[in-house]
Amino acid sequence: MNYTLHQLQVFYKITETLSITKAAEELHLTQPAVSIQLKNFQNQFDIPLTEIVGRQIFITDFGKEIAAAAETILNEVYAINYKTQAFKGQLSGRLKISVVSTGKYVIPYYLTDFIKNNKEVELEMDVTNKTKVLKALKNNEIDFALVSILPKDIEVESKIILENKLYLIGNKSVDINPTNDLVAYTPNYPLIYRELGSATRISMENYIDQNGIKSNMKLQLTSNEAVKQSVIAGLGLSIMPLIGLKNELEKGDLKIIPVKKLPIITNWRLIWLKGKKLSPVASAYLKYITDSHEKINEAYFSWITNY
CATH class of the missing domain: 1.10.10.10 (Winged helix-like DNA-binding domain superfamily/Winged helix DNA-binding domain)
Incomplete structure (x- = not known):
């Protein structure tokens, strides 16, 4: 051979x-x-x-x-x-990260300078659904995961890097109801859901349940991009993370519908298995995140405070 x-x-x-x-x-x-x-x-x-x-x-x-x-x-x-x-004094190795789908709007900004400054580091990043992210973490197949809700059945350590806000979103034709109550919209506007297991879906369902809102799910989609385009097209309303809506809000294709007890606020977190012995590359990346995340937030995500 x-x-x-x-x-x-x-x-x-x-x-x-x-x-x-x-x-x-x-x-x-x-x-x-x-x-x-x-x-x-x-x-x-x-x-x-x-x-x-x-x-x-x-x-x-x-x-x-x-x-x-x-x-x-x-x-x-x-x-x-x-x-x-x-041996030549250069940081090298592979950095493995798994990211929930909405995290694609977040994680690149926390990687760019680290990868540029450490050219011998190989990045393996998988953007997928929450179930696969947590499976990879549980099986110790990755160094870090980026999530907005901490897993309940896995012991992890975490680092908060960015606030995550979820609002009720509609297209430009939706008339604002002065009651600021979601139930005022549900007769005329179906609610669009993410798929089961999605962190966005969990946050949305918790809000609906806690506020005693009755809503028939007529549309379920598997990505925030699909939900966003459906809302723009006028198929309904949805509770969505602000992080992926900047351009559409600025252009006026979408608008925030003010309702009681929104936004829902969680945090984007970098998580890793509790007790995991981090590789030199993973340790260096965690230090980079700890030292730099506030500067990155100011440079790229300061717009979030406007909402």
Whole structure:
């Protein structure tokens, strides 16, 4: 056998993404290049590593064994590279962060300078739903998670980095009711919900329950972007985090509907497993966040205080 590290990397990425297209995107290669590397790698084995059913690629049991071995080999190669950089006095390693979907409006601003100033640090960031974020945290697959509500079944340590405000949002055609009561809107405007398990959904349902509001859910969507566009289109109202609404509020496509006991206020927190031994990179990042988050907030999020 004469396979290369590059072939191992390509094959392992395919097993992660289950897609030639996605693997090519993440590796910054063309699809034909990935397909050729996969074919050359598979040809060195008498047992199939993958199967194509329809247009979907599946990893065989043998392929999964090879993928696990490839991961081990690649991690050892990474470790050699990191040790080389550390010997030269440079911070190096991988920083793994999982972020709930709305956190995509937040976390980039807390990463940019750290990554720029530590060019040997590799960033792995997954933006996904809350369930997957907490699963990755619980399984110790990541260094940090960014959430707005602390998990109840996982012992964590946390660092507050930014206030999170949730308001009732409507489009520009909604007439403001002087009673400032949500029930005045529900007969004419359906409430648009996020999916079950979403932190935004939990906050919205808690508010509705605590205030004895009866509302039939007619629309449930899986991202804040989808909710936002639906509100702009006039499909209904929703309680949404302010953090992703700056441009739409400034342009007048959306407006805050003043109602009693809003906004809901939580906090964006960087969390990690309690007792976790942080890597040098993770420790350096936590120190960076502790030292810099107020300056970052002033530079990029001072507009939040206007609402």
